[in-house]
Amino acid sequence: MLTNADLQALEGNAGDFTAKIRQRPRYIDADACTACGLCTQYCPRHHVDPYNEGLSVTRPIHIDYAQAVPATYYIDPSSCLHLQHDTCQICVPVCQSHAIDFSQKPKEIELNVGAVILAPGFGRIDQSTLAKFGYGSHPDVVTSFEFERMTTASGPFMGEVKCFSDGRHPKRIAFIQCVGSRDLGCDNGYCSSVCCMYAIKEAMVAKEHDPEVDITIYYMDIRTQGKEFDKAQQRAEAMGIKFVRAKVGDITPWQNRLQLTYSTLEGGHEFEPFDLVVLSVGFESPRDARGIADITGIELNHYNFAKSETFQPLATNRDGVIVAGAFQGPKDIPESVTQASAAAGIAAGLLEKQRGQGIIHKDYPEEKTDTDEPRIGVFVCHCGINISSVVDVHQVEDSVADMEGVVYHTDSLYSCSQDAVETLKKTIIAHNLNRVVIAACSPRTHEPLFQETLKDAGLNPCLVEMVNIRDQCSWVHAGEPDAATDKSQDLVRMAVAKARKLKPLPAQTVPVTSRALIVGGGIAGMVVALTMAEQGFESVLLEKEKTLGGNLGLLNHTLSSSETAGYLKKLVARVKKNRKIDVLTSAEIVQTSGFIGNFSSVVATTVGKKQEEHTIDHGVVILATGGHEHRPDGYLLGKNSRVLTQQELEKRLAGRAKNRAPDSVVMIQCAGSRGDDLNYCSKVCCNHAVKNALKIKEINPDSQVIVLYRDMRTYGYAEDAYREARLKGVVFIPYELENKPEVYEKGRRLHVKFFDSLLQEEVDLTPDLLALSVGIVPDGTEELSKLLKAPLTDDKFFLEAHVKLRPVELPVDGVYVCGLAHGPKPVDETIAQAQAAAAKAAIPLVKGSVSVDPIVSSVDEKTCIGCGLCVSLCPFSAIEMIKVEKKRKARTIAASCKACGICASHCPTFAISMGGFTNEQINAQIEAFGRATKKETAEV
Amino acid sequence: MGKGMEHRAGAVMVVGGGIAGVQAALDLTELGYYVYLVEKSAVVGGVMAQLDKTFPTNDCSL
Known part of the structure; x- marks a missing residue:
């Protein structure tokens, strides 16, 4: 890790670059x-x-x-x-x-590297643009970045939101969207893609701080096109946050407040006073983008972000130089994380031969044998002020002093900071501790860190017990500090009691079958297979249709006018030719068993009338099952020949029919989506509509094209195409969900009736064609969800392990997702996600073995009566029945076990125990709760 | 002025220590590659470290 460091030069070629770095x-x-x-x-x-x-x-x-x-x-x-x-x-x-x-x-450093990943992030919108909104001239106009720091508990005001002019708490807050985005005035024609969502988040956080505060978000289009993002907006509306479609013209001081002048769609000018105005500032290209481009020899696009193209979204014009994150184009955290993994996968493919040669293995000291009496150390964390502003940390710490086995106790401002962890390690060694209790935050996020510290100090990682006095005390009982402190003491006392009974558990590892099973042979599945093959791994690619290709075969060109057919043909040829990829068409997965590293699946294929079954052993599964156009009711789709979906229209426009682009076309966006039949936004339909509208204008410039929309979500660079469509005369008219356009037949004419919000009156048109933007539904996710026990969202897409930080992994280890099976998305995002899934799926294959968390269940064969209750209850198929000396006994499949404890709690003979949660340990904990501390007894 | 030349087979340089750079570096190490993470400021973490909470889990971003 080289901080304070600038890249000065990059010479050489892919596989053998020399980078010159100057470290300040x-x-x-x-x-x-x-x-x-x-x-x-x-x-x-x-x-x-x-x-x-x-x-x-x-x-x-x-x-x-x-x-x-x-x-x-x-x-x-x-x-x-x-x-x-x-x-x-x-x-x-x-x-x-x-x-x-x-x-x-300053130090000059030269590095010899095989590949370069550029992830310099984004820059900030220029002050002169912000000044147009009163920023700099009025203290109560702040940027969204500043507002973020204001609401942060560890920020400069400890989470207190106040007006800078006089320190009062704002009663009315306005958010202004698209500051520095979608604005040719500052040469940023693109949409920054993230501001709508973060404004909603910040507004909700502000509302949590002060439920009385009145918040209005002024916007052009609400672009919450990401997965599950519309639901957040609905929650925000339910909290009372107002959304007003309006352009803010002016912000002027008025008494001690700020007056906003804005114009609405109907053409009216309105005024509204606010205490605080937050500017939702967009993303700019990095300030040194030009310098980075010059040094690395890559090209930039017309907005000074890295230039990329649809089918190779992360490639630059220089081989071996890969781009990821916001520098590739404005994007949110999950997409940045996805691109980062994808970039890692591409680099790994480039350097396949050198894998493992340059790395250093970490050595741990030998584990101490556990024979001594418990010597417990208790560490109580302040978590900045997250805990200590409510809980009396010192009182909690003092309360453990007399407890049996406690030989050391202390407190710490942030137990997780690097220096505190180092101190923890030294303390363990110096005081010869063999049990550690950490009273801090959630073990979900921080237990691995402390387990690692124990290993560094020569202790078994299972000898640490965490107490969550943040979530369970200071957060939920924020209003009752005394009670929260008492509860913290109870929880810590219980943890100490449990810690006395903790036992070291051995780490388990299981070998891995070095092969991937990829379900779905569309673009996502094919890109996964190729990216795996480049990294040296075999895969079996299943496609339920007779040919590879999926939805891409139905498209003609993309918005950036890349032609799809040629790309698809080449991709299919590369997949078929690759010896590491085994393609099975007309194939469906019928059964899967096993766990990460050791799956076994039965696949049925049909050739002519012949059905065959294949058994495939594989270490990982990648789900790329795709989706298809939704067919909504109520728009005469399939009933009137003038009504088409956007995909059907695209095909028609690519054909040779004379009248393929007639004189009048109406498009209805969100037909069947966003609260209609489907609850979500399908992300691609606005781009699709704009793309088809432009094509119509190209073929027949006199055609009148009217797009009825709710929010035009041409995020990112697609905003350019939206602008172009408007300039070419395509008319865009918004409608509300409560007042949907009505489609009906009268005689031989097709009618579309809608309320024109610009004219403020009802309009009835008889177009030659009606194109519906119908949204996307996933294919076959429910069956696979049952087979693999992988959860789905309410909308039947696969639910990722962590929405932000693990966007292509599923909660079931060894199972990954990409493409439309994860959520609706355009081609370039699908490709990047497929590359990311291939990188993540390669990790267990590279390691050759998987380690199993030792908290899994284990069966005591002596006590087990072989009733099989546990097998029937286990939601992860992680218990099997075996024969031991002619008797039926249960046995845990450690690698599949998720340590949920259902088996242990139902076993009639208490034969099953959970590592780290034995009956003995839990009983000790419960008993400790019953024993009140001296102070409490005295009070009683 | 100090000068040093390092050579490690198949190393990868990641320029930028924000969430994208850090994630790429972590994945590469898991995939078996040595990584040089080059960051212009004094700490890694980038803008995400400045965020209060992240949607929808409201996890702290640090």
Whole structure:
């Protein structure tokens, strides 16, 4: 990890680049710094804190935030007295560990690398654009980034939202969308894609802080096209957040408030006073985009983001240089994470031969044998102020002092920070601790970190017990600090009781079958197979139809006018030719058993009249089952020949029929979507409509095309095409869900009746053609969900393991998803997601074995009566019946077990116990709850 | 002025230590590659580290 480092030059070719890096000095010896913070206290100079968006001051010598990585302080030379004026140096003698070193010089480093991934992120919208909205001239106009820091509990105001003008709490807040986006005035014609969603989030957070606050979001189109995002908007509306479709013209001070002037669709001008105005600022290309492009030799697009094309979304024009994240185009966190994994997969494919050669393996000290009496250490975390603002951390810590087995106790501001973890390790060794209790946040997020620390200290990782006094005490009982403190003491006392009974559990590993099964031979499945093959792994690709290709075969061209047929043909040929890919068409999966690394599936294929069954052993499964157009009722689809879906229209436009682009065409967006038959947005239909509208205008410029829409969601660069369509005379008219367009026949004419919100009157048209944007429904997810025990969303798409951070993994280990089976998305996003799924799926295959969390269930054969109840109850098929000396006994399949505990709780003879949650341990915990502390007894 | 040349077979350089860069680096190490993560500021984490909460789980972003 090289921080404070700039790329200066990149020479050579893919597989053998030489990168020149210049690393600026921190002026602090990173190895010596203990992040104690004394230097910041003594430093006399102020420094505006960019981490807090300039809302607070820190010192030139500082650390950005407590959990920062690397966890060492640094000196910002721009404001340091010594580095600017050669004076001061107060910090040098203050530092106890002699870490401050003003003699550090910039370091030139040369790296030999095989591939380069560019992920420099995005830049900020220029101040001059913000100034048009009163930013800079009125203190109560803030950016969304500033607002984010204001609502943060560990931010400069500890989560208090206030007006900068006089410190009052705002009663009325306005969000203004599209600041610096969809705005040719600042040359940003694109949509930043994320602002609608973050504005909704920030508004909801503000509402949680103060339920009385009145919030209005002023927007052009609400673009919540992401998976499950519409639901968030619905929740926001239910909370009372108002959404107004209007363009804000002016923000002027009015008494001590701000007056917004805005124009609505009907042409009316309205005024509204607010206390605080939040600008939903968009993404700009990185400030040094031009420099990065010059150094790396890549091309930029007309908005100065990295240039990419639909079918190779992460490739640049220089081989071996891959782009990911917001630099590829504005995008949200899940998509950035997806692209990052995809980029890793592409790089791994380029460097397949060198895999494993350059890495360093981490060694752990030998595990101590567990024979001694319990020596428990208790660590209570403040979590900044997250816990300590409610719970009396010191009282909790003191309460453990007299408990049996407790030999050490302390508190910590952030137990998870790098220095605190290091201290924890040293404490374990110094005090010879063999059990550790951490009272902090959720084990879901932080247990692995502390388990790792125990391993580093020579202890079995199962000897740590976490108590969640944040979620379960300070958060839920925020209004009752005394009760929250009592409860924390109870929970900690119980954890200590359990810790006394903790046993070390051995780590288990299971070997892996090095083959992938890919379900679905559309573009997603094919890209997965090729990306796996490039990394050196075999796969079996199943397609239920007779030919590969899926939905892409139904398209003619993409919005960026890339022709699809040629690409598809080449892709199919590459898949068929690749020796590592075994294609089975007319194939369906009928049965799957096993677990990550060791799946076995039965696949049925049909050739002519002959049916065959194949058994395939595989280590991972990738679901790329795709989807198809929804067929809504109520729009005469299939009943009147003038009514088509957008896909049918695209086919017609690509044909040779003379009248394929008639003189009048109406398109209805969200036909059957977003609260109609389907509850969600299908993400691609707005682009599809614009694409077809442009094609109609190209063939027949005199054609009148009217698009009836709810929100035009041409996010990202598709906004260019939307603008082009308007310039070419395509008419866009919004409608509301409550007032849907009506489609009917009268005589031989097809009628579309709708309320024109611009004219403010009802209009009845008789178009030659009506194109419906119908949305996408997934194929076959319900059957697969049952086979693999992989959960679905309400809308029948696969539910990912973590929406933001694990977007292509499913909760079932070894099962991955991409393409339309995950959610509606356009071709370029599907390709990136397929590449990401292939990278993630390759990880267990690369490792060759999977390790199993030792908290799984285990059966005591002596006590087991072989009733089989557990087998029937296990939701993960993780228990099997075996014969031991002619008797039926249950046995856990450790790699499949999710440690839910259902088997253990139902076993009639208590033969099943859970690693880390034995009956003995849980009983000890419950008994400890019954034993009140001395203080409580005295009160009673 | 310090100078150093490192050579590791099949190493990958990731430029940018935000969520995309960090995720790419983590995946690459899991896939068996040595990674140089080059970040222009003094810490990795990027903009995501500044966020209060993330939709829809309201997890803290750190």
